[in-house]
Amino acid sequence: MKKTFVAAGIAALVSTSAVAETVGYAMSEFNDNWLTIMRNAAVKWAEENGHTLIVEDGQSDVGRQLDQINNFVASGVDAIVVVPIDGNATQALTDAAASAGIPMVYANRVPGNFATLPDNQVVVASDETESGTVETMAVCQMLRNQGKVDGGARAYILQGQLHHPAGIQRTKDIHDVVAMDMCNFIEIIDTQVGNFYRDQAQDLMTNWLTTGDEFDAVIANNDEMAIGAILSMKAAGIDMDSVIVAGIDATPDALLAMAAGDLDITVFQNAAAQGAGSIETAIALSRGESVPKFVRIPFELVTPENMDAYVGSN
Secondary structure (H helix, E strand, O other): OOOOOOOOOOHHHOOOOOOOOEEEEEEOOOOOHHHHHHHHHHHHHHHHOOOEEEEEEOOOOHHHHHHHHHHHHHHOOOEEEEOOOOOOOOHHHHHHHHHOOOOEEEEOOOOOOHHHOOOOEEEEEOOHHHHHHHHHHHHHHHHHHOOOOOOOEEEEEEEOOOOOHHHHHHHHHHHHHHOOOOOOOEEEEEEEEOOOOHHHHHHHHHHHHHHOOOOOEEEEOOHHHHHHHHHHHHHOOOOHHHOEEEOOEOOHHHHHHHHOOOOOEEEEOOHHHHHHHHHHHHHHHHOOOOOOOEEEOOOEEEOOOOHHHHOOOO
């Protein structure tokens, strides 16, 4: 099931033998490993099914992305897929597509205006209320198994971009879990924004290490930041068996780090399913098919015990 590119209920909606269509695909940024996997899956699905995909890089610039959506509208594409840069700045994107009657799919990130999306606009993504919750519950259980309940445990949080829905929700998930009775022995020492980038997280972890504060876990909003923290700790000579490190996405690099014994927890977010599923859903909308408002791609916990099942999935 890991390599299935469509969500339940969507596979039957699209007849791939129908006439070719053109989809504008506005990415938030190209310089992200996980989003690259997602983009490649979208391109592959479009090519295999005879559709034209016009891919644009928003370069993390909200204004640039709006211009790209307007250009898609002007060129008369059949549908638009957008990975929004800022979940709170999506109304203009919605309006641009809606005014032209062009169906649009928000991929990977739920827009802030989700509740008021027009009938021909939907979301293909994972439910972020699951991601940080699954991750942090696993951290909590590992700390409990290590006998940390009575003496308490201390953790750092590496947060993604402040405007990013996943960065916001995953961090909230962490705090929500830590507030639960079974996990309230965990103290959050500090939270810093690493913007989902490995190098920034590495620098932040290095700064934390210079304080000399004792800690038991590092909970990151994604794998790239978890890996950055690992690189910093290993450079400082820290025994990776002495600290729990958790991330989200189950990227190839993350699974390598897990196999090496450095990463303890990640959460599989199916980049291929979101990429291909977003294009398939956009085609369905363009043909007037009935599509769920939220096409949900579930998150799945990955640990050293089950990681082999996820190799090659992202």
